[in-house]
Amino acid sequence: MMEEVAGAFGSSASFALRLGQTVFSSASLLFMCFGVDFYSYTAFCYLVTVMGLVIPWSVTLLVVDAYSVFIKDLQIQQRIVMIIFLGDMVLSYLSLAAACSTASVADLLLEAGGSLCPARLCGRYQMSAAMAFLSWFLSSASCLFNFWLFSSL
Amino acid sequence: MMEEVAGAFGSSASFALRLGQTVFSSASLLFMCFGVDFYSYTAFCYLVTVMGLVIPWSVTLLVVDAYSVFIKDLQIQQRIVMIIFLGDMVLSYLSLAAACSTASVADLLLEAGGSLCPARLCGRYQMSAAMAFLSWFLSSASCLFNFWLFSSL
Numbered sequence: 001m002m003e004e005v006a007g008a009f010g011s012s013a014s015f016a017l018r019l020g021q022t023v024f025s026s027a028s029l030l031f032m033c034f035g036v037d038f039y040s041y042t043a044f045c046y047l048v049t050v051m052g053l054v055i056p057w058s059v060t061l062l063v064v065d066a067y068s069v070f071i072k073d074l075q076i077q078q079r080i081v082m083i084i085f086l087g088d089m090v091l092s093y094l095s096l097a098a099a100c101s102t103a104s105v106a107d108l109l110l111e112a113g114g115s116l117c118p119a120r121l122c123g124r125y126q127m128s129a130a131m132a133f134l135s136w137f138l139s140s141a142s143c144l145f146n147f148w149l150f151s152s153l
Numbered sequence: 154m155m156e157e158v159a160g161a162f163g164s165s166a167s168f169a170l171r172l173g174q175t176v177f178s179s180a181s182l183l184f185m186c187f188g189v190d191f192y193s194y195t196a197f198c199y200l201v202t203v204m205g206l207v208i209p210w211s212v213t214l215l216v217v218d219a220y221s222v223f224i225k226d227l228q229i230q231q232r233i234v235m236i237i238f239l240g241d242m243v244l245s246y247l248s249l250a251a252a253c254s255t256a257s258v259a260d261l262l263l264e265a266g267g268s269l270c271p272a273r274l275c276g277r278y279q280m281s282a283a284m285a286f287l288s289w290f291l292s293s294a295s296c297l298f299n300f301w302l303f304s305s306l
Contacts, residue, residue, distance in 0.1 A: 104199075
């Protein structure tokens with residue numbers, strides 16, 4: 001029906017991108033959640049909320065891409081590509097915002113030092129922010145590829 | 154030579170977008186700079202740096218758009234549109250990152266209260282972050298329109 005855009009919805013590159021997003025966003029959530037009192041800082045609560053949105057979105061599209069790659073090619077419709085593009089765009093902006101907020105608060109706590117941020121906890125905050133950045137990067141790549149596909153339909 | 158994309162390079166909507174970017178990024182820089190010791194926080198230094206990149210970029214493209222709208226239509230080349238798209242993309246991500254960092258640090262300082270953040274200063278930090286958000290919004294709109302133009306060339 002149409003030429004395939006590498007990395008856009010339904011291709012195997014897209015499957016890889018979604019897999020990466022799932023892994024990195026889950027890692028970010030886990031680093032932030034376990035053994036950390038994240039609810040005492042707004043920025044960390046925001047990161048947890050955003051990751052709670054990104055993970056189901058990535059997993060859903062991972063499953064759809066897996067179906068399309070391994071079982072049966074899906075018909076690509078313009079409306080669906082637009083929805084996926086918009087979702088990706090919103091979620092990539094949200095995850096960049098969450099990553100930056102977390103990173104800057106972690107940096108401020110690290111400078112303040114002392115009881116606010118023992119080395120063990122601050123390392124976790126930073127890892128969580130790093131994972132959120134990686135997740136953002138893959139998510140914005142997906143967004144661009146889908147936009148390319150959408151504008152070529 | 155080709156149909157014009159509203160909001161993309163060389164159109165009058167683009168001129169308006171660039172004007173808004175220039176105004177908001179300058180406002181963000183001014184709120185942060187005057188009478189505030191921004192150099193004591195990494196996030197605020199980062200905002201100042203990013204706005205120092207966004208302002209010349211917006212002003213340059215504002216002038217080019219003004220020339221194209223009021224004086225003489227410019228020939229649109231694919232390579233130039235791609236450069237503008239890439240620049241917009243990078244700068245919009247940077248300004249979103251700066252806005253989020255500033256907002257989260259300002260929020261943390263506001264919670265900490267007391268001598269760290271007198272009401273006058275904190276209000277300025279928040280205004281600066283708000284202006285940076287507006288600048289990001291216009292910048293990402295420009296980026297999308299230019300990408301649309303690029304993919305239709």
